[in-house]
Amino acid sequence: MTAITPRDYRNMLLLFATQVIAVGVSILTFILITRLFEIGERGRFGFATSTTIFVTLLAELGIRYIAIREIVRDALRSRSIYRHTLLARLLFSGLSLVVLLLLLQLIAPWRSESYLLWVAGLGAVTQFSSEPAAWVFLAQNRMGVYSTIHIIDRLLYMVTICGAAIIFRTAEALLWAILAANLLRMLLSSLWLRHAVPARPEEPFWEIDILKRLVIDGSTVGMAAIISVTYSQFSVILLQGLVSPQELGIYSVAFGLVSLLSVVPIALTSAIFPSLSRANSHQEIHQLYRSIAQINLSAIFPLAVGLMIFAPIATQMIGARYEKSVLEIRILSVGMIALALNYVYRMFLLTQKRPWAEIFADGLAMGLIVVLSVIFCPLYGGLAMTVIFSSVELGLLLIKIILTWRWMGRPPYIGILLRAAAATSLAAAITSRFELLLLQLIVYGLMCSVLLFAFRVVPPVDWKSQIKRFRMLLVARFESQ
Numbered sequence: 001m002t003a004i005t006p007r008d009y010r011n012m013l014l015l016f017a018t019q020v021i022a023v024g025v026s027i028l029t030f031i032l033i034t035r036l037f038e039i040g041e042r043g044r045f046g047f048a049t050s051t052t053i054f055v056t057l058l059a060e061l062g063i064r065y066i067a068i069r070e071i072v073r074d075a076l077r078s079r080s081i082y083r084h085t086l087l088a089r090l091l092f093s094g095l096s097l098v099v100l101l102l103l104l105q106l107i108a109p110w111r112s113e114s115y116l117l118w119v120a121g122l123g124a125v126t127q128f129s130s131e132p133a134a135w136v137f138l139a140q141n142r143m144g145v146y147s148t149i150h151i152i153d154r155l156l157y158m159v160t161i162c163g164a165a166i167i168f169r170t171a172e173a174l175l176w177a178i179l180a181a182n183l184l185r186m187l188l189s190s191l192w193l194r195h196a197v198p199a200r201p202e203e204p205f206w207e208i209d210i211l212k213r214l215v216i217d218g219s220t221v222g223m224a225a226i227i228s229v230t231y232s233q234f235s236v237i238l239l240q241g242l243v244s245p246q247e248l249g250i251y252s253v254a255f256g257l258v259s260l261l262s263v264v265p266i267a268l269t270s271a272i273f274p275s276l277s278r279a280n281s282h283q284e285i286h287q288l289y290r291s292i293a294q295i296n297l298s299a300i301f302p303l304a305v306g307l308m309i310f311a312p313i314a315t316q317m318i319g320a321r322y323e324k325s326v327l328e329i330r331i332l333s334v335g336m337i338a339l340a341l342n343y344v345y346r347m348f349l350l351t352q353k354r355p356w357a358e359i360f361a362d363g364l365a366m367g368l369i370v371v372l373s374v375i376f377c378p379l380y381g382g383l384a385m386t387v388i389f390s391s392v393e394l395g396l397l398l399i400k401i402i403l404t405w406r407w408m409g410r411p412p413y414i415g416i417l418l419r420a421a422a423a424t425s426l427a428a429a430i431t432s433r434f435e436l437l438l439l440q441l442i443v444y445g446l447m448c449s450v451l452l453f454a455f456r457v458v459p460p461v462d463w464k465s466q467i468k469r470f471r472m473l474l475v476a477r478f479e480s481q
Contacts, residue, residue, distance in 0.1 A: 018147035019267040022154040026260050029158045033165045033174070034318040039249035043240075044113070045171040046252030048120035050236035051110070055124040058096035063088050064131065065350055066217045070210070071136060078136045079197050081210060085132045088214045093125040109241045119175040126182035133189035136197060145196060149189055156188075157181050223359060234369055235389050242377040251382030254328035255389075257314060258336050261307060265299040265340040268292075269347055285348070286409055292344055293413035298458045300340040301420040302448040304333045305428050309444070313437060328386040335390030338397045341413075345400040348408065357403045365396045416457055423451035 034042055067085045071078050100121040104114045137146040157178075164177035236255060239248050269292055307314070311329040315322045349358040369392055376384040401411055427447035434440050452458045 014143045014147055018150050019264045021151055023260055023263055025154045025158045026263075027257075029161055030256060030260060031318050032162050034253055034322065036165050036169055037171075039321060040245035041169070041171055041249075043245050043249030043252050044116065045174055046236055046256060047240045047248065048113070048116050048171060048175060049124075050233040050252075051117060051240075052100065052120040052124040053233045055096045055100050055121045056127045058099065059089060059093040059125040059127075060131075061088075061092050061219055062217070062223070062350075063092075063214050066214050067132065067136075070213065076200065077210075079193075079200070080204075080207065081214075082132055082136050082193060082197070083205075084207065084210045084214055088211060089132065091215075096125055097121055116172055116175070119172055119179070123175050123178040123182060126179060126186065133193040136193060142196075145192075149192065152188070153185050156185060160184075223355065234366055235373070235385050238370065238373045239377060239382060239385055242373065243381050247381045250322060250325045251328060251385055253318065253322050254325040254332055254382075254386065257329060258307065258332040261303045262300075262336055262339055264303060265296045266343050268295055268299055269340075269344050285407075286412070289348065289408055290412040292347075293341065293411075294416050294457070296340050296344055297413060297416055297420045298452050300337050301424045301457075302427070302444075302452070304336045305424040306444060306448075307333045307336070309428055309431065310441075328382060331383075331386040331390055335386075335393040338390070338393035342393065342397055342400060345397075345404060348404065349400075357400075361396055361399045361403060364399065365392050368392050368395070419455040420452065420457045423455040423457055424448060427451050 033045070037045065063085055067081055070081050100117070104110050104117060110117055134146050134149050137143070137149070160177045160181035161174060164173045167173070236248070236252055239251055243251075308330045311326045311333075312323075314329065315326050346358055349355060369388060372388045372392075373385055376388065427444055430447050431440050431444040434443055
């Protein structure tokens, strides 16, 4: 028996399809920008977006987790919680821009790129402008609306960014385009929410208690989220002062590609957030622990191994000048597996009100990346950073296993991990016997699907009960008509 409900599985399936579309759109955008830009300019853009990631996180500061939790507990107050979420985000956005302005004066390498980073900061504080509306639909389990918003959001982002890349071909132009797209996305999602979630006449416009919970609880959770995400982007920021612009550009492309594909397993984990917020008993938490890890591994292993196989093809698509990034992509693919599992632990630690364990683990990881990169990156360039990042991700996973052992128990996914590795390795071996690229992609996808089921990596589904449930829904629909 699993604590994940049929609705959760349906949500994950829909969200998986949505993320496949969104990642496809993002990859096309990534390829176009990388092909149009010179390596140095591509490196500047990667540096700007990675440096200002903390601005994005400070502008949100864990509010999403608290907002979803509050809506799960009382869906009737969704509109009010959304309104207070916007106010809290506005306050934090102003604070984060002040912090960025101070840092631009204090850090010498940033001072030389102050205009670039300031525009990136404006885009960063509005990066998740459409998200608060989407949180409402996610918490209400209206995954169809959530997915539709997300797809439209990505398409709008693609059109705006690609247009700026084609016309201007500068990092600054891309960042201005991101800001414009964010504001438009915020307007459209707000109008959608006003239509889909009506306000309650008896509800007061402002409630200080809701704002306090969002700000105070969100600050603690947000601190953990800031450290978690900042340390993962910290590698790009550090390289700006340690290697040449060309080395930075090559690493930025490799890291960006791995980050794009990591979105899929991370999104699957996020779909379970409402269930995690409701979990109370140790048995329920442990059941969720196993189920989420199993689902995560069934997605991340095919992506990671596939990226290792098709890395040369990916670099050819974005330009022959990025050929040096093949080895870096393959090394980062190993860290990508640990990164996905680390996100599972982050969700558990935050929903179970243990953010300080997350802060400790990720703070330690950030310190290790700083020390090791300062020692090795001036000597070995971006390649050293790929090894450091992947090694630290694996070490961070071990730390989180130890920290959570007492209350979550022994990791239940070791056998699943080994079976996933065997299934995807066998699929890769079979794929290597074919020469035509399109055939390789088809064979790899089919073999991964078959072998992951055969090796019992994908969670078993009670198809009889699902078919019976579907028939009952059809009968109910016809009778209602």
